[in-house]
């Protein structure tokens with residue numbers, strides 16, 4: 299089995315790559331700018347499974363034509379792709395009243411249009427295989443989060459996208475689900491989130507701990523495995539029971 303993962307060069311995406319490789323899957327992943335980080339992911343993955351078929355490709359998910367040609371290349375390289383994980387995303391925080399068109403558009407294009415372009419590029423392959431798994435990575439911001447009107451709208455949009463695909467392509471043997479992340483320390487959170495987020499999390503999360511990238515990767519893998527085959531159109535939080543963002 300083979301999987302395609304966007305943004306596997308670091309953070310949660312890297313943990314997803316490592317989980318699939320550990321489970322013996324072939325893994326195609328992308329990076330946008332940080333090639334060294336992508337090479338480090340390959341090094342770590344090869345340490346877990348030296349026979350793993352792992353390859354990385356440069357991709358900006360804002361470029362639909364590039365995604366189409368890359369999907370063709372990945373399908374040619376691997377012959378068969380079973381699952382697509384839309385993990386790559388950005389944040390550009392601002393109060394709604396101050397948010398620029400650029401901040402709005404960059405986040406919506408990367409986080410919502412990007413996953414749509416990726417899915418569309420692999421759908422015919424899944425349809426002809428009569429099998430496929432689509433995972434979209436969201437955030438607790440999907441229900442609203444101060445200072446993140448663009449990010450929250452993009453993640454809420456993924457829910458409508460995913461539930462529609464679940465209905466439209468379920469009959470073709472393709473499942474679509476959202477994995478909603480709580481808080482996992484990564485470059486994204488370090489660079490963009492309030493310094494007191496850790497404190498907020500420890501106070502309000504029922505499990506009294508923050509998440510790990512592996513917590514997310516485990517669910518993504520389960521949903522793509524045979525065991526997850528009857529789960530379709532769901533939005534599943536991995537957040538220790540915390541259900542909202544500040």
Ligand SMILES: NC(=O)c1ccc[n+]([C@@H]2O[C@H](COP(=O)([O-])OP(=O)(O)OC[C@H]3O[C@@H](n4cnc5c(N)ncnc54)[C@H](OP(=O)(O)O)[C@@H]3O)[C@@H](O)[C@H]2O)c1
Nearest residue numbers: 305309310329330331332358359386387437481482484486
């Ligand atoms: N960390 C959290 O607490 C948290 C919470 C809620 C939701 N999430 C979600 O979890 C996912 C992963 O987040 P993370 O924290 O691991 O983020 P991260 O550390 O910032 O990693 C983001 C990844 O996305 C890639 N990327 C960025 N812009 C891209 C673009 N235009 N085209 C293609 N790839 C692009 C990056 O590639 P380069 O490094 O090569 O640029 C990198 O591999 C995201 O969907 C995020 O919204 C995270």
